[in-house]
Amino acid sequence: MRLDDLKLFTTVVELGSFSAAANALDLPRANVSRRIGELEKHLNAQLFFRTTRKLRLTQHGEVLYHELLQVVQGIEKAQEAMYQLDSKPAGKVKIGALPDSDELLQPILNQFQLQYPDIELDVRFSTNGYRDLYEQGLDLSFHVGPLQDSSLVARHITSINRFLLASPDYIAQYGAPESINDLAQHRCICYRWSDGRIEDTWRFTDSTLKVKPILSSNSTGYIRRSMIAGQGISFLPLLLAINAMESGELIRILPDCQSQSEDVWLIYPDRMGVSQATRALINHLLEHLPKIFDCRKTQD
Incomplete structure (x- = not known):
């Protein structure tokens, strides 16, 4: 019975599945499943109820997990103490x-x-x-x-702030908005979060505005390049566009409109x-x- 297999067992419990543990530890899923099976064979006890929907600990698995927590953490601390004796971290x-x-x-x-x-x-x-x-x-x-x-x-x-940005080509073709409300008449590009939400409500220090996007993406890089290509206005942290601003590919519009800080x-x-x-x-x-x-x- 190896320490690595016991640590793998605790990781599977904490993450809730073989797949999540495999992903976290950069291991093939089959490797995780095989090693847990070998651990069960060595202990002569089933540790998990395996179903297609959920992985659940057996009574033996519950006992092993709670007893192992302090042991594994103690060994990891001991290993770390030894590593700290080295001149350089690795x-x-x-x-x-x-x-x-x-x-x-x-x-x-x-x-x-x-x-x-x-x-x-x-x-x-x-x-x-x-x-x-x-x-x-x-x-x-x-x-x-x-x-x-x-x-x-x-x-x-x-703390960072967002700014309204567009390319000179876009401004030349569509004109610059003179107020926040004018943005409703412009082509807006919005960020899409990983859970599917579109960030189409832009929050300023003294107001909010819901825009209708003509383009959305979960990549701020794609949004930035789309703005540079003249496709629309977006609301991005300046740090993600500073190079494009320095080159003149993007410019700030409505510079007096400040976002809420994040x-x-x-x-x-x-x-x-x-x-x-x-x-x-x-x-x-x-x-x-x-x-x-x-x-x-x-x-x-």
């Missing part, structure tokens, strides 16, 4: 990044890996910061907006479960990201 860190934030993050992560060449980074882009932290087994993730899970550690990075957080599980490699990356991001945000805010 291992793999999975990070959940916001969509289309690669231009911002990549230089910072490249610098990190020059400093820590023995740390492997697995960067995954998603809007589901909270959910993917568990479902994909992420070590840390970015999140924008209100915090919903008090069991996580959340470090505030900055908080950007770095979230990760409780401090006791953070590896040395993850801690090094957290410290690096917290040191360098606010500088980047502050520098770009001065360009607003």
Whole structure:
């Protein structure tokens, strides 16, 4: 009976399925199923009720899981204490990044890996910061907006605002709106969240406006390129469009209209479960990201 198989068992329980555990640990699903089967054979006990709809612990599985929790956590802490004796952190860190934030993050992560060449980074882009932290087994993730899970550690990075943006070609063809209400007569491009919601209510500091999109997408990169192509007006965080603005491909419209601010957080599980490699990356991001945000805010 191997420690890795016991840790795999606890992961399956916590994530609720073989598939979720396989995804979180980067393993084939068949491998997870086989190893759990071998563990059951070794223990001579069935650990799960397997149905097509849900995975549920048996009585034996319940007992094993609760007894294992402290044991596995204790072994992981002991391993981490030994790793911390090394001169440099090593291992793999999975990070959940916001969509289309690669231009911002990549230089910072490249610098990190020059400093820590023995740390492997697995960067995954998603809007589901909270959910993917568990479902994909992420070590840390970015999140924008209100915090919903008090069991996580959340470090505030900055607050961002959205701006109305369009290309000079669009303005030349359709004219510039003179007020927020004029946007109802313009071609608007909206973001679609992963749960299917279209962000068609644009919130400003003193008003809200529901627009009718002529285009929606779950990719801010696609939205940005569509704006550059002259297809419409969108409401994006400036940080996702700063390069296009510097090149003159996009310009701000109605610059006096300010959006409600949104908080950007770095979230990760409780401090006791953070590896040395993850801690090094957290410290690096917290040191360098606010500088980047502050520098770009001065360009607003």
